[in-house]
Amino acid sequence: MARIQVDTPCFLCGTAAACGDTDHGNRKFYQCSAEDCGDYEISVAAIRKLKGATSHRQQLKRVAHDHRGTDTFVEIIVGADNQVVATAVKRYSGRRR
Numbered sequence: 117m118a119r120i121q122v123d124t125p126c127f128l129c130g131t132a133a134a135c136g137d138t139d140h141g142n143r144k145f146y147q148c149s150a151e152d153c154g155d156y157e158i159s160v161a162a163i164r165k166l167k168g169a170t171s172h173r174q175q176l177k178r179v180a181h182d183h184r185g186t187d188t189f190v191e192i193i194v195g196a197d198n199q200v201v202a203t204a205v206k207r208y209s210g211r212r213r
Contacts, residue, residue: 127163128177129153145189154180156190162200176202 124146126133131150138145138157145157156176166173179202180190188204195201 126150126153127158127166128156128173128180148180152181153177154182154184154190156180156192156202157205158192159194161194162192165194165200172200176200 120136122134123132124135126148133146133148135146143159147155191203191205
């Protein structure tokens with residue numbers, strides 16, 4: 117992950133979050149501090165698609181919350197059908213065995 121910004125507003129709920137670019141700037145990984153949100157990675161295309169969609173963002177916030185404290189986070193992208201898709205992704209520990 118590239119440079120991490122602290123106290124960036126969470127895209128889903130607006131609360132303070134840590135955020136860093138991933139995938140060569142095509143996605144952002146958020147670690148939200150709100151109890152009712154969570155960690156997620158969102159594509160720039162999904163951000164554009166969800167800009168004015170408050171109710172959809174609230175639904176995604178609940179999905180992120182469901183994975184809070186687990187070994188997964190939510191990946192939010194625009195699928196082949198041009199719809200926003202949220203998928204649980206296992207966290208990478210970075211350790212080789």
